[in-house]
Amino acid sequence: MKDGEVLPPGSTIGILGGGQLGRMTAMAAARLGYRSIVYxxxxxxxxxxxxxxxxxxxxxxxxALARFAAQVDVITYEFENVPEATVAECARHRAVRPGTKPIHFAQHRLREKEFFRESGLGTAEYQRVASDADIAAATALPGILKTCTEGYDGKGQARVGTREELAAAWHALDRRECILEGLVDFRCEISAIVARGLDGRSRSFPIGLNDHRDGILRTTAVPAGLPPEIQATAESYGLKLAESLDLVGLVALEMFVTKDGRVLANEMAPRPHNSGHWTIDACATSQFEQLVRAICGLPLGAVEIIAPTRMVNLIGEEANDWARYLAEPMARLHLYGKGKARPGRKMGHVTYVIPPKRSA
Structure with a gap:
């Protein structure tokens, strides 16, 4: 495949990673006539x-990567912790969309925050913690100490209020390089999901209003019901980020909205995002179809909301209530086919589509 070439239906997409995001991407690809091979x-x-x-x-x-690349026409990844070297190796054989640049920043929280600021996105106060001297100089307290690499869904982090607690938490995290992020007095958490195509054009999905519990996303509601100026700022942040990354594909940006109306970038993920699952049932184009369109050089799809919606993650044993969800007329059940339910494991989600009120 030549750079910039449009891949027609019938082409094969390679997906690095075998989780639920890859699953839903492969399903969207199949609907458009594409084949997928998972590595x-x-x-x-x-x-x-x-x-x-x-x-x-x-x-x-x-x-093995070379054999995989030889079977496909373009490659993408379904989670950002695929090693950067793996993506670079694949890129020697086939176009990888998005490439190494997005995961270079997404895999390292300190680099990520610095990139946000360089791209014109506001962030909370943050500091590097990699030595006793950094702890002695820390001012972003109270805050959240996070490992710079790895960690997700609340793992690899600790809330600290004093330098003594900071020191203890850092030692508990094996004295790894960390970032200390100052606590934000936030009103709510939101996310923007932006697709950018081969032609450089971008589209932002409607902003989602998110609720996290124990570090795991529980619900996303759309429309977010926020003031227009806040939603416009959030959308502009997502569009700026996609442009700064020179992205071809999809990027999600999680943000805080403070009680005084500021929007602060928190984390990004250069792939489909949990907070965008509602798009499968309640948007003109799903985030997964949009990814396929972007990486194959097709025109991006419309992003209008079909109906107000609320997406609920099914964590652990909650997925065993599948019969109840199937019985609810406005519920759309999505199970991921995982074997054993464990505490904290995302087993599926259900999307509640709210029908419009009929006029008398």
Whole structure:
């Protein structure tokens, strides 16, 4: 595939990673007539269940990656913790969209925050913590101490109020390089999901209003019901980020809205995002179809809301209530095909589509 070439239906998309985001991407691709091949270290994956093939291989196996790349026309990734070196190796053989730049920043929280500020996005106060001297000089307190790499859904972090607590938390995190983020007196949490195509044109999905519990997203509501100026700022942040990354694909930006009306960038993910799952049932184009359109060089789809909606994650044993959700007329159930339910594990989601009121 040549850079900038449009890939017609019938082409094959390679997906690095075998989780639910890859699964839903492969399903969206199939609806448009594309084939998908999943590459993951595991012998079986839930994404591979709905793709034409599952290629098993380590992320550092250059020969296996080359064989995988030879079978596909373009490559994307379904989570941002695929090693940067893996993406670079794949890019030697096929176009990877998005490429290494987005994960270079998304995989390291300090680099990510610095990139936000360089791109003109506001952030909370933050500081690097990698030594006793950094702890002695810390001013972003009270705050959240987070490892710079790895960690998700609340893992690899601790809330601290004093330098003594900061020191103890840093030692508990094995004295790894960390970032201390000052606590934000926020009104709510929101997210923007932006797609950017090969032609450089971008589209932002409507802003989602998010509710997290124990570090895990529980619900997303759209429309967000926020003042127009706040939503405009949030959308502009997402569009700025996609442009700064020179992105071809999809990027999600999670943000805080403070009680005094400021919008602060928190984290990004250069792939489909949990807070965008509502788009499958209640948007003109789903985030997964939009990703396929972007990486294959197709025109981006419309992003209008079909109906107000609320997406609820099904965590652990909650997915066992599938019969109840199926019985609810306005509920749209999505189960990911995972085997064992564990506490904190995302097993599926349900989207409640709110029908318009009929006039008398």
């Amino acid at each position: 993951a270290p595991e012998a079986h994956s839930i994404a591979g269940d709905v793709a034409v093939a599952h290629a098993q291989g380590a992320y550092d196996d250059r020969a």
